[in-house]
Amino acid sequence: MGFGERLKELRETKGISKTDLANKISLHYSQIGRYERNEANPSADMLKKLANELDVTTDYLMNGTTNDLADELINDKTLINQFKKIAQLSDENKKVVVSLIDAFIFKQETKQRLSI
Numbered sequence: 001m002g003f004g005e006r007l008k009e010l011r012e013t014k015g016i017s018k019t020d021l022a023n024k025i026s027l028h029y030s031q032i033g034r035y036e037r038n039e040a041n042p043s044a045d046m047l048k049k050l051a052n053e054l055d056v057t058t059d060y061l062m063n064g065t066t067n068d069l070a071d072e073l074i075n076d077k078t079l080i081n082q083f084k085k086i087a088q089l090s091d092e093n094k095k096v097v098v099s100l101i102d103a104f105i106f107k108q109e110t111k112q113r114l115s116i
Contacts, residue, residue, distance in 0.1 A: 004038040006064055010054045011036075025049040 001009075011021055011032075018036075022029040027046065034040040035050075042050060051058045086097050 001064055002038055003041070003062055004036045006061055007032075007050065007054075008036040010056060010061075014054060016054075021050075021053060024053050 011018070017029075018032040019029040022032050025046065026049075031040065035042060047058050047061065051061050054061070086094060089097070
């Protein structure tokens with residue numbers, strides 16, 4: 001996924017129109033469309049404004065790195081640190097952790113369904 005696709009996906013996920021995003025960063029809405037279609041690239045200053053407005057890093061916006069994506073999607077820093085530690089475990093131990101997490105989520109979802 002390239003810059004334009006990431007920009008559009010982030011904007012739409014946050015429910016922000018091109019016009020609203022453009023107004024927040026003092027830009028014309030048509031320029032947002034050009035960015036999203038990869039017809040133009042933002043200046044460093046504009047990239048920073050876009051990233052700030054979309055609550056992501058400039059690195060994620062430009063490169064879409066996995067670590068940055070995790071940091072953007074998971075706001076709990078304790079969880080991020082734990083997942084990074086889990087990533088260093090052997091494949092066998094990772095499977096154990098995934099099984100435990102799956103069991104816990106299943107239990108919570110079952111409780112939720114029964115209480116409805």
